[in-house]
Amino acid sequence: MSTMTLAKAITSGLDKVLESNDKALLMGEDIGKLGGVYRVTDGLQDKYGAHRVIDSPLGEAGIVGSAVGMALRGFCPLVEIQFDGFVFPAYSQITTQLAKMHARSEGRLTVPVVIRIPYGGGIGSIEHHSESPEALFAHTAGLRIITPSNANDAYWMIQQAAACQDPVIYFEPKRRYWLKGEVDTETPALDAFKAQVVRSGDDATIVAYGPLVPVALAAAEAAREEGRSIEVIDLRSLSPIDFDTITESVQKTGRLIVTHEAPTFGGLGGEIAARISERAFLSLEAPVLRVGGFHMPYPISKVESQYLPDIDKLLEALDRSFAY
Amino acid sequence: MTPAATEVGPKDPVQILTPDGQRLPHEIYDAYLGDVDEDMLRGFYRDMALTRRFDQEATALQRQGQLCLWVPLRGQEAAQIGSGRATRPSDYIFPTYREHGVALTRNVSFSEMLRLFRGISGGGWDPRENNFHMYTMVLAAQLPHAAGYGMALSMEQRGWDEEKLAAEGNAVVAYFGDGSSTEGETHESMVFANSFNAPVVYFCQNNQWAISVPFEVQSKVPLVERAAGYGMPGIRVDGNDVLAVLAVTRWALEHARSGKGPVFIEADTYRLGAHTTADDPTKYRMTEEEAAWAPLDPLIRLETYLRENNIVDDAFFEQLAKDADQMAATVREDAMAFPVPPLAKSFEQVYAEAHPLIQEELAWHLQYEAGFADSGENA
Numbered sequence: 150m151s152t153m154t155l156a157k158a159i160t161s162g163l164d165k166v167l168e169s170n171d172k173a174l175l176m177g178e179d180i181g182k183l184g185g186v187y188r189v190t191d192g193l194q195d196k197y198g199a200h201r202v203i204d205s206p207l208g209e210a211g212i213v214g215s216a217v218g219m220a221l222r223g224f225c226p227l228v229e230i231q232f233d234g235f236v237f238p239a240y241s242q243i244t245t246q247l248a249k250m251h252a253r254s255e256g257r258l259t260v261p262v263v264i265r266i267p268y269g270g271g272i273g274s275i276e277h278h279s280e281s282p283e284a285l286f287a288h289t290a291g292l293r294i295i296t297p298s299n300a301n302d303a304y305w306m307i308q309q310a311a312a313c314q315d316p317v318i319y320f321e322p323k324r325r326y327w328l329k330g331e332v333d334t335e336t337p338a339l340d341a342f343k344a345q346v347v348r349s350g351d352d353a354t355i356v357a358y359g360p361l362v363p364v365a366l367a368a369a370e371a372a373r374e375e376g377r378s379i380e381v382i383d384l385r386s387l388s389p390i391d392f393d394t395i396t397e398s399v400q401k402t403g404r405l406i407v408t409h410e411a412p413t414f415g416g417l418g419g420e421i422a423a424r425i426s427e428r429a430f431l432s433l434e435a436p437v438l439r440v441g442g443f444h445m446p447y448p449i450s451k452v453e454s455q456y457l458p459d460i461d462k463l464l465e466a467l468d469r470s471f472a473y
Numbered sequence: 474m475t476p477a478a479t480e481v482g483p484k485d486p487v488q489i490l491t492p493d494g495q496r497l498p499h500e501i502y503d504a505y506l507g508d509v510d511e512d513m514l515r516g517f518y519r520d521m522a523l524t525r526r527f528d529q530e531a532t533a534l535q536r537q538g539q540l541c542l543w544v545p546l547r548g549q550e551a552a553q554i555g556s557g558r559a560t561r562p563s564d565y566i567f568p569t570y571r572e573h574g575v576a577l578t579r580n581v582s583f584s585e586m587l588r589l590f591r592g593i594s595g596g597g598w599d600p601r602e603n604n605f606h607m608y609t610m611v612l613a614a615q616l617p618h619a620a621g622y623g624m625a626l627s628m629e630q631r632g633w634d635e636e637k638l639a640a641e642g643n644a645v646v647a648y649f650g651d652g653s654s655t656e657g658e659t660h661e662s663m664v665f666a667n668s669f670n671a672p673v674v675y676f677c678q679n680n681q682w683a684i685s686v687p688f689e690v691q692s693k694v695p696l697v698e699r700a701a702g703y704g705m706p707g708i709r710v711d712g713n714d715v716l717a718v719l720a721v722t723r724w725a726l727e728h729a730r731s732g733k734g735p736v737f738i739e740a741d742t743y744r745l746g747a748h749t750t751a752d753d754p755t756k757y758r759m760t761e762e763e764a765a766w767a768p769l770d771p772l773i774r775l776e777t778y779l780r781e782n783n784i785v786d787d788a789f790f791e792q793l794a795k796d797a798d799q800m801a802a803t804v805r806e807d808a809m810a811f812p813v814p815p816l817a818k819s820f821e822q823v824y825a826e827a828h829p830l831i832q833e834e835l836a837w838h839l840q841y842e843a844g845f846a847d848s849g850e851n852a
């Protein structure tokens with residue numbers, strides 16, 4: 150057991166990956182000497198050399214595309230996209246190449262590439278630095294998408310992503326980089342592709358992931374003071390989604406709120422709402438409600454607090470759910 | 474010596490065989506043709522003729538409704554056979570979608586190649602068997618892969634001395650077209666490969682057209698002139714001259730293999746036919762232009778040279794025509810006999826590891842399809 154920030158937990162996880170797999174390598178913009186703009190790869194180039202922690206030229210399609218080529222040769226590249234809003238130059242490589250290589254080759258080729266992307270808002274930044282584009286990737290078959298919400302998961306899930314034979318996008322909740330937590334470096338965390346009940350309750354369920362898990366937990370605590378017992382699920386994996394864990398919870402509580410920073414329209418909340426209404430229709434006491442971002446480009450930071458889901462918005466949604 | 478530094482500048486394509494079949498001496502490249510004997514020359518002609526016959530058969534199959542689409546390569550045989558024959562089996566090739574001739578040099582079965590175009594596979598052949606990657610339909614998307622593959626080779630070959638590199642070093646050949654040269658991924662790939670000195674040979678077949686758009690819309694200068702901007706040698710070659718293409722590609726591979734970094738080759742050639750079987754070139758290009766390129770046909774050129782030097786006789790061509798027809802018949806038979814895999818198979822290939830959504834949807838699909846069997850509706 151040791152206490153680490155979420156960012157340092159990823160660093161330690163990456164260190165483990167580089168140490169245990171000599172085919173693993175890191176590549177991205179400014180990740181070597183600088184250690185990345187968030188210092189997530191800090192110290193790793195010194196330890197493993199510039200040939201394993203590579204400062205790449207500045208081009209996202211080149212980063213992901215060359216990672217595909219390295220994977221075809223048997224390497225396991227873990228690449229960093231500097232910010233959520235800058236992944237799009239690589240969107241074609243990710244969706245038309247990386248995601249499909251296994252299928253197109255009739256299962257012969259595997260491309261075990263990991264793409265790390267810091268995402269989400271709440272950091273008071275300028276445009277393109279606060280987005281949550283996960284649904285744009287979850288819609289593409291062939292990719293796996295995970296996101297940790299705490300240091301222990303961050304440490305283990307990056308290693309699980311690296312060990313996975315499928316391409317994995319690892320979304321890092323950047324506003325939680327400095328969140329400290331206990332990391333158990335001995336006992337592996339739950340399977341990266343499973344959801345976890347992080348607070349149990351009987352009256353309603355909140356599904357959250359990444360940066361909003363602490364918010365959901367705080368809302369549950371506030372609701373307790375009003376006499377409501379709220380179960381909170383940390384989704385962890387956005388593709389696949391562990392619908393069994395959500396279904397089981399909703400069968401118990403009868404009410405479900407899904408929250409994410411990404412816009413509600415076309416977001417993963419809609420998919421979860423639809424699946425849960427199919428799987429647990431008779432258990433539902435109220436429609437599944439969603440608390441997400443508005444249908445607008447991510448707003449200017451001075452007003453982002455009005456855009457982002459927060460404790461009050463979750464409590465308001467709970468009120469609406471209980472009013473049915 | 475770097476070819477670009479000689480009097481054979483980028484503006485003059487390297488030529489060994491003139492269009493009327495004369496062999497020219499070349500100060501640099503003769504050294505790369507020392508082993509080319511009569512057998513090899515006959516072999517090159519055979520390769521090109523078989524490729525053309527395959528192309529013709531596939532076009533016919535498409536016309537008969539047996540393929541979704543076909544991408545003819547007629548006119549580009551020398552560029553493909555010459556470059557493909559310059560590679561070693563352990564080199565890795567990233568083709569576009571038109572490299573049927575390169576595929577032949579890599580021993581990829583022509584029949585297997587039709588699986589993609591028959592709509593029964595997303596790839597068709599096993600890239601690991603012949604180090605010949607699947608075709609890539611997203612223009613230039615294979616080029617960053619080539620850079621990354623080359624970077625991976627450099628990592629594997631770290632610390633090798635010159636001798637070992639020359640003997641055992643591997644390299645990558647990345648094919649693309651004049652139209653694809655404009656894609657951003659072409660640029661990114663070249664920056665990556667050059668910055669890391671990756672052993673990549675960029676082989677551009679400038680067939681003068683990107684579907685209906687002529688080359689001058691893609692570039693104001695010969696593409697080869699861009700090479701210098703990336704810091705790599707650029708060689709322009711007469712792409713309808715199989716010997717010149719063989720020689721320059723050998724030079725380029727030697728350069729790349731030795732750890733000196735990438736090379737860019739622009740092969741001037743011409744797409745004698747349509748872009749694909751869905752295309753109609755009469756809408757956008759002049760018959761005069763086609764007529765001007767027709768005598769530059771790479772097969773005619775080599776045939777003239779072979780005949781004038783008594784390397785072949787009529788019997789050679791008769792036998793070759795027979796062999797080609799036989800090959801075409803086999804390809805047709807194979808193509809028609811390929812089983813259509815059930816959709817259920819596609820579920821298995823999306824992910825390498827178990828995936829709950831796939832399992833759920835597959836189970837539903839199987840149950841749904843089984844319902845038709847029970848009710849006898851398909852009988």
Ligand SMILES: Cc1ncc(C[n+]2csc(CCOP(=O)(O)OP(=O)(O)O)c2C)c(N)n1
Nearest residue numbers: 571610611612650651652653680682683684
């Ligand atoms: C990214 C992308 N854009 C457009 C297309 C459609 N398309 C297919 S081939 C082609 C022209 C390609 O020209 P070139 O690169 O010169 O290759 P050629 O077909 O002449 O061999 C176009 C526009 C595509 N396949 N991929």
Ligand SMILES: [Mg+2]
Nearest residue numbers: 650651682683
């Ligand atoms: Mg072209």
